[in-house]
Amino acid sequence: MEPIVRVENVKKSYKKRKGDSVVKAVDNISFQVHKGEIVGLLGPNGAGKTTTIKMICGLLKMDEGKIIVNGLDNNRHRLKALNHISAVLEGNRNLYWRLTVRENLEYFAGNRGKSRKQIQPKIDHLLELFHLKDKENELVNRLSRGMQQKLAIAVAMLADTDIILLDEPTLGLDVETSYEVRDILKQIVENEERTIIISSHDMGVIQAVCERVIIINHGKVVTDNRVEELMELFNARQYSITLGEPLSEQQLAQLNACFPSYSYDANQVKPNLVVELLSPDQIYQVFDILKQDGTTVENIDRNLINFEQVFMKIIKGEADYELDSSVSS
Numbered sequence: 001m002e003p004i005v006r007v008e009n010v011k012k013s014y015k016k017r018k019g020d021s022v023v024k025a026v027d028n029i030s031f032q033v034h035k036g037e038i039v040g041l042l043g044p045n046g047a048g049k050t051t052t053i054k055m056i057c058g059l060l061k062m063d064e065g066k067i068i069v070n071g072l073d074n075n076r077h078r079l080k081a082l083n084h085i086s087a088v089l090e091g092n093r094n095l096y097w098r099l100t101v102r103e104n105l106e107y108f109a110g111n112r113g114k115s116r117k118q119i120q121p122k123i124d125h126l127l128e129l130f131h132l133k134d135k136e137n138e139l140v141n142r143l144s145r146g147m148q149q150k151l152a153i154a155v156a157m158l159a160d161t162d163i164i165l166l167d168e169p170t171l172g173l174d175v176e177t178s179y180e181v182r183d184i185l186k187q188i189v190e191n192e193e194r195t196i197i198i199s200s201h202d203m204g205v206i207q208a209v210c211e212r213v214i215i216i217n218h219g220k221v222v223t224d225n226r227v228e229e230l231m232e233l234f235n236a237r238q239y240s241i242t243l244g245e246p247l248s249e250q251q252l253a254q255l256n257a258c259f260p261s262y263s264y265d266a267n268q269v270k271p272n273l274v275v276e277l278l279s280p281d282q283i284y285q286v287f288d289i290l291k292q293d294g295t296t297v298e299n300i301d302r303n304l305i306n307f308e309q310v311f312m313k314i315i316k317g318e319a320d321y322e323l324d325s326s327v328s329s
C-alpha cells in the first residue's frame with residue numbers, strides 16, 4: 001500500500017547569521033508513514049525534528065529531495081497536499097485568544113468548510129474528550145497553558161484531515177496535564193483511523209501512544225523501528241547477576257574487554273554484576289569468566305528497561321544492531 005507520507009532524500013540547511021557557514025539541519029533523510037499509523041519522531045535537541053515536521057506541512061522549503069503527502073508532491077502541489085494535514089507546532093498554538101473555547105472550534109471548523117450546525121456533535125465530543133466542557137465559554141487568553149494546548153490539539157482533530165502532526169505536544173505541561181494529554185492521544189489512537197506523527201522528548205508519551213519511532217540524530221535517521229521490537233531487543237540484553245563471591249581483578253579486566261558497558265557493585269549484601277549482551281549466547285561467555293575463579297551464581301534477572309533508556313542508548317551509539325528500514329518500506 002502506498003504510504004500516506006513519503007519523505008525521500010530530504011536535505012535542509014540553514015545559513016548561520018555570521019559568515020557563510022551553514023547548519024545541516026536535515027541531512028538526506030528518508031522515511032515513510034502508512035495510513036492509520038502513529039509514529040514518534042525523536043531525537044536530541046537540534047536533531048532536525050521540527051525542521052522535518054515544518055517541511056512535511058509545507059511551512060519550510062526543502063533544499064533537496066521530496067515529500068509526498070497522500071500521493072501529492074508538496075513541492076509541486078503545496079496547497080492541495082496541505083489539505084490533508086493539521087499541525088500543532090511547538091510554541092505556536094494558532095488559537096484566537098479573544099474567542100472562547102467553543103468559538104475557536106467553530107471558527108476553525110468553518111475554515112475547513114464545515115457548517116456550524118453540522119459540526120456541533122463533533123465539537124461536543126471533543127470538548128468531552130479533552131475535558132474542556134466546563135471551559136467552553138471561557139476566553140482562550142484566560143485558559144492555562146495546558147488547557148490551551150489541549151484546545152490546539154482538539155482543533156487539529158476537528159479538521160478531519162488524514163494526517164496530524166504534533167510537535168512537542170506535552171512540552172512545558174505539568175505532570176498531571178501531560179498524563180491527561182497522553183491518555184487523550186491514546187484514546188484517539190484506539191478509536192480513530194488517524195495518521196499521527198508526534199515529535200517529543202517525552203518518552204512516556206512516545207512509549208504509551210506510538211507504534212513505531214523514527215529517531216533522528218545530527219539530521220540523519222538512525223533508527224526506524226517498532227517500539228515493541230526496540231524494547232524487546234534491549235530487554236533481552238540486560239542481565240543482573242547476583243554472585244556468591246566477589247570478582248577478582250582478572251575477571252573484571254576480562255569483563256571490561258568483552259562487555260565494556262558492564263557494571264559491578266561489590267558493596268551490596270551479595271556482589272552484583274549487570275551485563276548487556278549483544279546476543280543471548282553471550283551469557284555463556286560471562287559464565288566462563290565467572291567459572292575461572294570459581295565464582296558462583298546465586299541468581300539471574302533480566303532487567304526491564306524503559307523506553308527512555310533505550311532511546312539514550314541509541315543516541316549514544318551504544319546500540320549495536322542493524323537499522324531496520326523494512327518496517328516503513
Ligand SMILES: Nc1ncnc2c1ncn2[C@@H]1O[C@H](COP(=O)(O)OP(=O)(O)OP(=O)(O)O)[C@@H](O)[C@H]1O
Nearest residue numbers: 014015023025043044045046047048049050051052
Ligand atoms: N531558522 C533557523 N536558522 C538557523 N538555524 C536553525 C534554524 N532553525 C533550526 N536551526 C538549526 O537546525 C538544527 C535543527 O533544528 P531543529 O529545530 O529542526 O531541531 P529539533 O530536533 O527540533 O530540536 P529541539 O528538540 O531542540 O526542538 C539545529 O542545529 C538548529 O540550531
